[in-house]
Structure formats: C-alpha cells, structure tokens
Amino acid sequence: MKKFNTSPISGMQELLPNLQYQFNHLKSGIMAAFARHGFQSIETPIIERMDILLAKAGGETEKQIYKVVKTAESADSADQALRFDHTVPLARYVVEHMSALTFPFKVSQVNRNFRGERPQKGRFREFYQCDVDVIGWQKLPLAYDAEIICTLTDALEVLPIKKYLVRVSNRKILSGLLEALGITHHSTEIFSIVDHAEKIPLTATEEHLADLQIGAEKTQLLLDFMQIHGSRTEVMAKLQNLSIKNELFQQGCAELDKVLELLDSHNGQGKSQIIADMMIVRGLDYYTGTVFETIAPDYREFGSVCSGGRYDNLAQNYTDQSLPGVGGSIGLTRLFAAMCDAGLITVDSGKTIDICLVPISESEFSAAENLAQQLRKSGKNIDINFIDKKLSDKIKYASKVSDRMVVIGEDEAKTGNYQLKNLLTGEQSPLEV
Amino acid sequence: MKKFNTSPISGMQELLPNLQYQFNHLKSGIMAAFARHGFQSIETPIIERMDILLAKAGGETEKQIYKVVKTAESADSADQALRFDHTVPLARYVVEHMSALTFPFKVSQVNRNFRGERPQKGRFREFYQCDVDVIGWQKLPLAYDAEIICTLTDALEVLPIKKYLVRVSNRKILSGLLEALGITHHSTEIFSIVDHAEKIPLTATEEHLADLQIGAEKTQLLLDFMQIHGSRTEVMAKLQNLSIKNELFQQGCAELDKVLELLDSHNGQGKSQIIADMMIVRGLDYYTGTVFETIAPDYREFGSVCSGGRYDNLAQNYTDQSLPGVGGSIGLTRLFAAMCDAGLITVDSGKTIDICLVPISESEFSAAENLAQQLRKSGKNIDINFIDKKLSDKIKYASKVSDRMVVIGEDEAKTGNYQLKNLLTGEQSPLEV
Numbered sequence: 001m002k003k004f005n006t007s008p009i010s011g012m013q014e015l016l017p018n019l020q021y022q023f024n025h026l027k028s029g030i031m032a033a034f035a036r037h038g039f040q041s042i043e044t045p046i047i048e049r050m051d052i053l054l055a056k057a058g059g060e061t062e063k064q065i066y067k068v069v070k071t072a073e074s075a076d077s078a079d080q081a082l083r084f085d086h087t088v089p090l091a092r093y094v095v096e097h098m099s100a101l102t103f104p105f106k107v108s109q110v111n112r113n114f115r116g117e118r119p120q121k122g123r124f125r126e127f128y129q130c131d132v133d134v135i136g137w138q139k140l141p142l143a144y145d146a147e148i149i150c151t152l153t154d155a156l157e158v159l160p161i162k163k164y165l166v167r168v169s170n171r172k173i174l175s176g177l178l179e180a181l182g183i184t185h186h187s188t189e190i191f192s193i194v195d196h197a198e199k200i201p202l203t204a205t206e207e208h209l210a211d212l213q214i215g216a217e218k219t220q221l222l223l224d225f226m227q228i229h230g231s232r233t234e235v236m237a238k239l240q241n242l243s244i245k246n247e248l249f250q251q252g253c254a255e256l257d258k259v260l261e262l263l264d265s266h267n268g269q270g271k272s273q274i275i276a277d278m279m280i281v282r283g284l285d286y287y288t289g290t291v292f293e294t295i296a297p298d299y300r301e302f303g304s305v306c307s308g309g310r311y312d313n314l315a316q317n318y319t320d321q322s323l324p325g326v327g328g329s330i331g332l333t334r335l336f337a338a339m340c341d342a343g344l345i346t347v348d349s350g351k352t353i354d355i356c357l358v359p360i361s362e363s364e365f366s367a368a369e370n371l372a373q374q375l376r377k378s379g380k381n382i383d384i385n386f387i388d389k390k391l392s393d394k395i396k397y398a399s400k401v402s403d404r405m406v407v408i409g410e411d412e413a414k415t416g417n418y419q420l421k422n423l424l425t426g427e428q429s430p431l432e433v
Numbered sequence: 434m435k436k437f438n439t440s441p442i443s444g445m446q447e448l449l450p451n452l453q454y455q456f457n458h459l460k461s462g463i464m465a466a467f468a469r470h471g472f473q474s475i476e477t478p479i480i481e482r483m484d485i486l487l488a489k490a491g492g493e494t495e496k497q498i499y500k501v502v503k504t505a506e507s508a509d510s511a512d513q514a515l516r517f518d519h520t521v522p523l524a525r526y527v528v529e530h531m532s533a534l535t536f537p538f539k540v541s542q543v544n545r546n547f548r549g550e551r552p553q554k555g556r557f558r559e560f561y562q563c564d565v566d567v568i569g570w571q572k573l574p575l576a577y578d579a580e581i582i583c584t585l586t587d588a589l590e591v592l593p594i595k596k597y598l599v600r601v602s603n604r605k606i607l608s609g610l611l612e613a614l615g616i617t618h619h620s621t622e623i624f625s626i627v628d629h630a631e632k633i634p635l636t637a638t639e640e641h642l643a644d645l646q647i648g649a650e651k652t653q654l655l656l657d658f659m660q661i662h663g664s665r666t667e668v669m670a671k672l673q674n675l676s677i678k679n680e681l682f683q684q685g686c687a688e689l690d691k692v693l694e695l696l697d698s699h700n701g702q703g704k705s706q707i708i709a710d711m712m713i714v715r716g717l718d719y720y721t722g723t724v725f726e727t728i729a730p731d732y733r734e735f736g737s738v739c740s741g742g743r744y745d746n747l748a749q750n751y752t753d754q755s756l757p758g759v760g761g762s763i764g765l766t767r768l769f770a771a772m773c774d775a776g777l778i779t780v781d782s783g784k785t786i787d788i789c790l791v792p793i794s795e796s797e798f799s800a801a802e803n804l805a806q807q808l809r810k811s812g813k814n815i816d817i818n819f820i821d822k823k824l825s826d827k828i829k830y831a832s833k834v835s836d837r838m839v840v841i842g843e844d845e846a847k848t849g850n851y852q853l854k855n856l857l858t859g860e861q862s863p864l865e866v
Contacts, residue, residue: 004485004751006529009513012478014526016533017540020475036809038786038816038834042453045445045559046479046545047499052437066480069500069511070549078502080442093447096439100449102833104820107450112479116503126478143798143819150802154809265799266806318437353471365576366698369583373699376469376587383471386576387537400535401471 011119012126013333021352022345023336027110029158030130030330034108037151039132041108044089050079052092055317064115082114086131086329091315094135094323103137104144110332122303124333130155133327135314140324142255145290145310146262152294152306152328153272159335160344161296164305167229167277168263168292170256171309173239174281176249177225186212194226194281228278232260235276252289259290288312290326302338306330354380355420356398360391360409367413371406374433399423406431444552445559446766454785455778456769460543462591463563463763467541470584472565474541477522483512485525488750497548515547519564519762524748527568527756536570537577543765555736557766563588566760568747573757575688578723578743579695585727585739585761586705592768593777594729597738600662600710601696601725603689604742606672607714609682610658619645627659627714662710665693669709685722692723721745723759735771739763787813788853789831793824793842800846804839807866832856839864 008014015023031041047068054062066082083089086109094105110130117123132151134144149166156164174194178184189212197205205226209219221242228238239253256276267274272294282291289310296302308328315323339345355375359368365386372382383401385394391407398405405421412418418431441447448456464474480501487495499515516522519542527538543563550556565584567577582599589597607627611617622645630638638659642652654675661671672686689709700707705727715724722743729735741761748756772778788808792801798819805815816834818827824840831838838854845851851864 002488002750004488004525004528005482006485006525006751008478008529009480009482012480014477014529015475016530017473017475021473023476024474032812035785035814036812037805038789038814040450040454040785040834041457042448042450043456044447045441047442047445047547047559049438049442052439055435055437064503067502068515069502070497082501092437092439095437096441096447097449102830106816114480126480139821141819141821143795143817147817147819262798262802265803269806317435318439352468352473356471362576365695369695370698372470373702379465379469381468381471383539384576384580386574386580388572388574397535401473 009125011117011124013124013337016347018347018349018351019340019345022349023332026158026336027128027130027332030155030332031108031110033155033158034110034130034132034151037106037132037147037154039106039108039151041110042090042093043109043111044083044086044093046082046112046114047080048083048089048092050081052318053081053083053088056088061115064117066114066116084115085113086111086129087133087314087327090131090133090135091318095315095318095321098319098321103135104140105135106132107135108132122334122338124337127331127333130330130332131327132329133314133325135323135325138322138324140326142258142290143262145255145259145326146266148308148326148328149259149263149274149292150266152308152330153266153270153274155330156272156294156306157270160339161299161305162271163297164272164294165297166272166274166292166294167280168256168260168274168290169276169278169280170252170259170290171281171287172248172252172255172289173278174225174252176246176252177222177242177244179248180244180246181214181218181221183212183214183218186214190222191281192283194222194279195283197226198279226279229275232257232264232276235278255289282307282309286311292328299338299342302335302342304331305335351402352381353383353402355382355404355406356402357382357384358391358394358398358405358407359384359386359413360394360407363410364408364413368408371408371418371433442558444550444557446557446770449780451780451782451784452773452778455782456765459591459769460561460563460765463588463765464541464543466588466591467543467563467565467584470539470565470580470587472539472541472584474543475523475526476542476544477516477519477526479515479545479547480513481516481522481525483514485751486514486516486521489521494548497550499547499549517548518546519544519562520566520747520760523564523566523568524751528748528751528754531752531754536568537573538568539565540568541565555767555771557770560764560766563763563765564760565762566747566758568756568758571755571757573759575691575723576695578688578692578759579699581741581759581761582692582696582707582725583699585741585763586699586703586707588763589705589727589739590703593772594732594738595704596730597705597727598730599705599707599725599727600713601689601693601707601723602709602711602713603685603692603723604714604720605681605685605688605722606711607658607685609679609685610655610675610677612681613677613679614647614651614654616645616647616651619647623655624714625716627655627712628716630659631712659712662708662712665690665697665709667709668711672711688722715740715742719744725761732771732775735768735775737764738768784834784836785814786816786835788815788837788839789835790815790817791824791827791831791838791840792817792819792846793827793840796843797841797846801841804841804851804866 067078068080287309291309293307294305310326314325357368420431500511501513720742724742726740727738743759747758790801853864
C-alpha cells in the first residue's frame, strides 16, 4: 500500500471534534452579536476573478494569492484565485447588487480566507475572519464608527478572555500634525514608525525618527505625541495643549471626541475599556479617519484581538459611486490558536453530547430511540450507543463522548423509570424528560 | 476607469442578504438536528494534497478538480487542490486522528465543496453539502444505518417542504439476485440500468436489458424486481415470493428488514414516509449494503433531496485498518436554488432585523443606544438608523430592513415611553422591553 501523508497541509487549522465544538460555539456567538446589532450576514464565493482581486493589491499580497486552475486547463490561463480577505469580495458584492441593497448597508462576513504565506506560529494559510462593515451611500455619519466598535466589543464578550482594552484614534490627527510641522513628505515613514513603535525599544523609534532629519524639536514632539493615551477628556486636553493650528488636526480631534462620546455609555459595561491612544494609526493606507485596535491586557502576546477603521471609499476600483465605510474584524483562527496555547481553551472542555443512552441489548433499541426523540425535542444532544459489545465497553464509550449517561435494561424499557448517571461524580438521579 | 465584471463566477451561488438569512437559517437548522442526534461537527481545510484527493478518484472527478497554485509557483508543480466532496477529507481526518477519536465516530460536516463542472441549472461549482457519517472500528451494527436515515429526515424537517418519501434498499439484494441468475458478469451494466430506469421510458430500460442478451425470462424478472416497492411487510413478502435461494440475496433482505424495523416508530412521525424500493441502487460502487434516496413527492423536479448508504471501508486507500461506515448527505445549495425556483423561498420572506430604532435627531442617539442594548439582551436583532436625513427617509430605511420600528423623539427619550409601530399593518402599541 502506498504511504500517504494524512496530516492537513501545514498552516491550515484542523481541530479535534471537542475543539471544533468550542470553535463553532465562539463563531456562532460572534455571528449572533453581529446580528443583534442589525448586521446582515452575506457569503461570497471563495473563488474570485483574478483581476478583481488584484485591482488594488500588489506586492506581498499578490505573491500570497492562491491561483485556481481546472485540471484540464493550463495554469498560465488562470484567471481565478482564492480570496485573501473579505474586503475585496464585499466591494465587488456591493457594486454588483447595488440597486437591491439598502444603504447604509450593515453587513457581516464570517468565513475563511486564504493566503499562501510561509506557515509560522500565529500565521495561517486558511483562516476565519469575522468582519462587520457599514457602507454608506455618498456619506456616512460618525455614529457608525461608534456602532462598529460597540458591535465588535459585544462580540468579544463570548470569548474566554476577561478584559479588553480598545484603543481608538483618528488618522487625521497625525496627518494634521505633520501638515502643521511641515513634514508631510515623510508621512508614509512616520505613520509606519508610529505603527511599529510598540514592537521595538523606544531608542530604536528615536533613531528611526532621527534618520528623517526633521530636527530634534519635531522629533521630540512626535515622541511625546505617540505617548498620549487615556480617557477621552484626558487625551482631548493633552491634544489641545499641543496648540496645533491645523484644520485637519482639529477635525480629527473633533471626530475622535464624538466617537468616544457616543461610546461613553457603553464603555466599561462589559469586558472592554475604551480609551484614546495616539499610538494607534493602523498600517494600511486604506484607513482615512477613525482607527482602532483591541488588545487583551492579560494576554499581550495575542497581539491585536480585533481592529478596524473608517475608509473613504470601499469600491473605488470598481465604481465611480462614492461608498464611504467603516468596519472591523476579529481574526478568529489565529485568536483561537492563541487561546489554546494559553490554556484558555482545552480539548477536555468541549463535550458535545448532553446525554449518552446505553441500551444493554438489542431488545432495548426501540425504547432508547423513543427516549432519545423525547429528549431531543427540548433541544438536547442525545447519542445512543448501539455497539454490540459488553456493557463495560458501552460505558467507556459513553464516558468519552458525554458526562451523563442513561443505561437502559429490560426493566427500564418496560417501566420508563430511567436513571441519569453523572459520569464525573458517579451520582445518579431519576431522569427528567 | 477600467471596467470590471463584478458578477460572481458562474456556477457559484451568491445571495442577497434576505436570502442569505434564510439559507443560514436552514443550514443552522440542519446542523442543530445533526447535533441533537449526537453527531460531532468537524471542519477540514478546503485545500487538500492532490495525491490524497486522487487516491481513489479518476475519470470525470479528476477532470473537475480545481488545482491550487501559489502565484510564485509553476502550475506544473501543483500538488494541492480544492476538495470535491466531504468523504475523502473525512477518510484522511479519521486516519490522521485515529487514536484521538472515539469509535463509532459519529461525525457531521456542513461545508462547501468545489467542482469545476460546466455550470448549468441545478449544478454548482461551489456548493454546500450537509453530511453525516458513522464510522465503526472494524464493525458497525445495522442500527446505525437506521440512525443515519432518522437523523437526515429530522434535519429535513426544517426545510419549507411538506412531505418526503424516503426510499430504502440494500445493494446485496440485487447482487444476490444476479448471482442466483448467473449473470454477475453484467453487474455493472445492470446496476447502472436500474439506477437510471426512472429517468427514461420503460421501453428504453427494456431495450437496455435486452442488449445484454440474458434471455427474456431473466429480463422480465429484473423488470418485475425493479417495480417492487412499498411498506416493509409488502416488500418483504414480494421478495420472498421470488423464491431466490441465494445467501447474499437473503442477507440483503434480512438487513433491509432490520433497518426498516428500527425505523418503524419513526416512520410517519414527521414529514417523512419511509418505504422499501428496489429501484434504489445508487450509482456509486462505493456503497455495499443499505442505500437510500429521498424525494419530495410534491416537487419531483428537485430530484434526490438527500441520499446515502453503507460502505465497507471508509479509508482503504490510506490505511490497512478496516473502517466500515454509513452516511448520507443533503445537497443544500442545489436544493436551496430549487426551492427558490419553486417559490418556496422568496426574497421578501427574510427580514433579519426585529426592530429598527429611528432617533429623530442626534440628541436621541444615546437614548436609542441604551434602548437597543436592553432589547438585544433578550436576543433581539436591533438596528438603529443614524443617517442624517429627514424623518421620511429614515422611515423608508426602517421599512426596508424590518417590519417593526420605534421612532425616538425628544419626548420618548425623556419619558422612556416608546411606541412600537408595525410597518406592515400601521398598528402601534407600547413597546415592551
């Protein structure tokens, strides 16, 4: 017999049933939170036309794309590929179905994306992302920026993490500051330096800024700026203390203030504390206003738990129509792996069967079936063990798939008096149907 | 601006939000039924190694496989592809994780598969299949054949179809009959003729059998055999009347009798009537015992609604271990499209938002947020319309996304006395929180 490698392809998460159960539970919990906040779920094909995928992408993304070729075709003719995120398919979807949609279009996508990256810890080639977006028609009020953050923090409640820190900013603030300082020609570098500042020592950030030769005073101002974080009132006071007379800067401050004000009543209600933090700029040029990143303070090694922001135009590559939006995403596959590593999720904690019924012999099969059907009516997950082995083997099976068992012998089948046995404690009590 | 084709790739289903909502509802309903019957959900990567996929496949299947190539790689080196069904990945999964699984392994897979077929009505290139399987360790009692049928018919209850006819047989019966008639050298052709008999006129079937030159008597016997269908007792009597002295034939009859006996108490309880039907043999060689196909008698044009059977060995290509199984599948994407065509599902029937809140001005935003949070606690899907337009536009939005609305003005925000308006009837009543 030929030897096959039966492991999943590296970089692709494959879970044992107990873990899959927990993964599904978190995924449904997130989807339910999105629905409660009025987001409509859509699902686009996993395969897209290459020109759609590459209309904007380039560089790294293009190299990571999985092309798709029918066996009979030549690969050179490949004009289809697997999607690498939810944003490009969403843009195509909105343009394609524009006349049938209601705007603002509140939309969620919880599904798998694909990137042919070199697999490494925390990087997956196939991964679930849980996205929410609001797409406006020509304009979109700031209240939706708050709504996105509110929705995502509600969704995070389902995870076995006790607290989150949501760090919010607005890219116009730093852009305006750079205008005021007359160093917009270094915008790209400075946004990148701020974006990476937390991952490297302060002295390294100082050096990177020094390399730009913008002068000691402006360098220090930027270093001080990055450190500004805290409650809405604290941060607003500190930003105004900088006395920056620039329209964009002031507009950014006003927008941030507004978004945080709208989140005030939500802040601290659940597990999330929401703060303003100038260190947050998000790497992508794509974002144009509000930006946010969420971390789990007790598990900083998880990195960003959920992030997003405001963009001026969702679908500028495919339509002339202006479609401003705001959105955010939870990287569930990566997060799930991190939570497993941290012991927050274990393979033992996910028994999916509520009760396992154990008919002693074939004569009790139909009694077991009838009992199962009754118990299932109340939504319980009921397994019946039909294996043709001795009782001890049947009980062993039951204890592997469930924590509770009902043994059905001749007497029980006749009288309908069933005993529910707790397989963890050994306790037994009459079964309530 | 370059013109892009923004339609989904042909042969891939893409739904508007209201239809997606209904699709998701059916999918979750099916998954919940599988869970209630004690099946554990797993999810394997969409991409598999080509040699795993092709270990058994060949011919048509191989031509339909979507190969996957990283952009940087040459397509000739492609050794990965998209899975075309759930069975091959399940076989790999069971071999890979054998020591961690509990047998019999009751497993469900509800996910997308891919085939590069020529798109046509009722054929999709990307499609959801909802599979349940029980995999035994060396042997697997017949009770699991009944359990699979019972589980699938329970799952079908969620669909907007009023009745089903489940037609069950056992391939050993026809195999044994062919042995008894001494025409096993025509097995493949005869199984195929029986499998296709319903799709062509009776005279054509007669001709196909005549072509085999097995003699008029045997031809007539086969024609009569195919017509045998009905209740368990009727069919068993007719089969015994054939007076076939063949062990395999008798074993098939006994197995079918047993499976139907186990289903007796379930038969007719829901929407499904379960009968024995010798016309059912299933095209695939893969099946070795029980086979079944379900149709919707009021919608015969839907074809098979769900089907499956017993197989001797799930993973014979990847392991020496004997893993007999029984399983079945609902082809949800195809079925959903058929139900839409038949008007059983319409785009208007799926409003996902329970109540849309309409704050008249920005001053009522926070009252709206607070009210939304309260209503969401009871699991309701609540949207808030934050658009900066006149009230009539806001109400128009509300009526598109929901059937119920609460308008929040200065008074309502102050007093907390909210009125719930039914947008279909115009009726208004105090909102209960």
